[in-house]
Amino acid sequence: MTDIKTLIAEAKAAREKAYVPYSKFKVGAALLSEDGQIFHGCNIENAAYSMCNCAERTALFNAYSDGVTQFTAIAIVADTEGPVSPCGACRQVMSELCRPSTKVICTNLHGDVSEWTVKDILPGAFSGADLHD
Numbered sequence: 001m002t003d004i005k006t007l008i009a010e011a012k013a014a015r016e017k018a019y020v021p022y023s024k025f026k027v028g029a030a031l032l033s034e035d036g037q038i039f040h041g042c043n044i045e046n047a048a049y050s051m052c053n054c055a056e057r058t059a060l061f062n063a064y065s066d067g068v069t070q071f072t073a074i075a076i077v078a079d080t081e082g083p084v085s086p087c088g089a090c091r092q093v094m095s096e097l098c099r100p101s102t103k104v105i106c107t108n109l110h111g112d113v114s115e116w117t118v119k120d121i122l123p124g125a126f127s128g129a130d131l132h133d
């Protein structure tokens with residue numbers, strides 16, 4: 001069984017693959033599926049800045065692309081002073097692509113850790129239920 005320490009180590013390894021010529025700010029994510037697989041993500045930037053993709057979304061899109069959609073936890077790591085804080089776009093995407101109970105483990109290179117759930121990190125998230133014809 002994958003523990004939190006292992007998932008954080010996997011996120012750190014993913015971080016090394018970040019493509020960040022513009023911000024130089026490397027982020028890594030490791031997403032644990034219900035069936036025990038780990039999907040990795042790093043941030044991938046672009047000269048057209050709005051096309052940058054965060055590590056969290058890379059990991060989620062990676063898993064969905066492989067047909068895996070049920071997750072118990074995601075670990076996210078960056079070289080921040082405190083635990084890294086996922087951006088609003090990623091909170092929105094996690095709120096739709098993860099279960100409300102999926103753990104969000106935020107950490108940094110100093111070993112500070114804060115643990116949340118997907119439902120904690122975006123109160124009042126917009127959802128498919130808000131759409132109507």
Ligand SMILES: O=c1ccn([C@H]2C[C@H](O)[C@@H](CO)O2)c(=O)[nH]1
Nearest residue numbers: 023025027043054055085086087
């Ligand atoms: O939680 C976060 C916060 C930021 N970034 C990326 C986006 C961009 O490439 C760089 C600077 O914002 O860090 C992530 O991947 N995840």
Ligand SMILES: [Zn+2]
Nearest residue numbers: 054086087090
């Ligand atoms: Zn983000």
